[in-house]
Amino acid sequence: MVERLSLREAAGVLRRRLWLVIALSLSTALVAGILSFFVLEPQYEYSSQFLVNQKSPRGVTGDDIRTNVELINTYKGIIHSPIILDGVIKELKLKMPAEKLREKINILSEESSQLVTVKVADPDPERAAAIANWTVRIFQMKIPQLMNVDNVKIISEARVEADSQPVFPNKGLNITIGIIIGTIAGAGIAYALEYLDSAVKTERDISEKLHVPVLGVISHIKDQDFASVRRSRAGRQNGRRNAIDVP
Incomplete structure (x- = not known):
């Protein structure tokens, strides 16, 4: 039958084996720090935005807006297609296949919004910004030929800042998680050792x-x-x- 520990007994177990909890916490924090600073490859993220808005001499109607919003899902597929990706690879002289480039590009748009954001993550901040910008530029150039419409307008392009920081890995968060995991593991092992210890002490x-x-x-x-x-x-x-x- 499993014995239940009172709060006082549980605190006593932690107090007696505090060294174990601290050792595991420091160990997991150290491992997380080593992985974050020396093993995991930093990733920089930059984005470029464009607006889907059909030009019309009679003005923009509600039907035009709905049509533009419905086109966004189609545009997302086109951006990830080889006709756009191959153009980006050729323009930037990238040494990677289209499949790998596709994995770097994330396309975001809010529901019922005509604004589309193209985000790119890459270890090189300059290359990340260039991929985001040229993806949108080539898409804007190709869309009139592919869809027979000219409704894409570039709103903003990615710019590399001198003090840009990687979005991954989050070193502070990883170390904090390591400490939490180590503390929980240390407490669990401490209670397990106490339960398995059959020695008579009191x-x-x-x-x-x-x-x-x-x-x-x-x-x-x-x-x-x-x-x-x-x-x-x-x-x-x-x-x-x-x-x-x-x-």
């Missing part, structure tokens, strides 16, 4: 494990206390011998 252990009453307890005597008792006893014995020797 009179309560005797009562609970052997189901017998405790009739008496021998107090623990420290070495210095024991030495003091021996010196005191030796002094009394010497005193008695001296008293006997006196005529």
